[in-house]
Amino acid sequence: MSQSALPESYYQLLEKIQAVDFVLVDLTLYLDTHPDDLDAIxxxxxxxxxxxxxxxxxxxxxxxxxxxxxxxxNYPWDWKNAPWPWQV
Incomplete structure (x- = not known):
């Protein structure tokens, strides 16, 4: 799949993943210093x-x-298919 052939939904979904994962990083840092915060957990x-x-x-x-x-x-091995998420 070439980069120009990627649908808009590819970027939208990838952005949602990045946003949620950022929240996870931030909460992890917070919970390292506030391990008893049930709401944060x-x-x-x-x-x-x-x-x-x-x-x-x-x-x-x-x-x-x-x-x-x-x-x-998937079959066949699909790791060779670019672009990978970190390339866009």
């Missing part, structure tokens, strides 16, 4: 669930996001 768990759902949706439409066992491959 609930927010972290909700964002984690949402991140997994978004990534599953992305991979079902556009292919794998993570290597080394973080994502499955």
């Amino acid at each position: 609930k927010q972290f768990n909700q964002a984690s669930y949402e991140s997994k759902q978004l990534k599953a949706e992305f991979e079902s439409k556009f292919g794998p996001l993570m290597q080394f066992g973080g994502s499955f491959s």
Whole structure:
């Protein structure tokens, strides 16, 4: 899949994933210093669930996001198909 052939939904979904993952990073840093904040833990768990759902949706439409066992491959091996999310 060439970069010019990517639909707008590719970028929209990737942006949602990046936003939720940013929330996870921020909450992780906060929880490192506030480990007893139940509301923050609930927010972290909700964002984690949402991140997994978004990534599953992305991979079902556009292919794998993570290597080394973080994502499955279709047949034939589809890791060679560019662009990868970090290239756009």
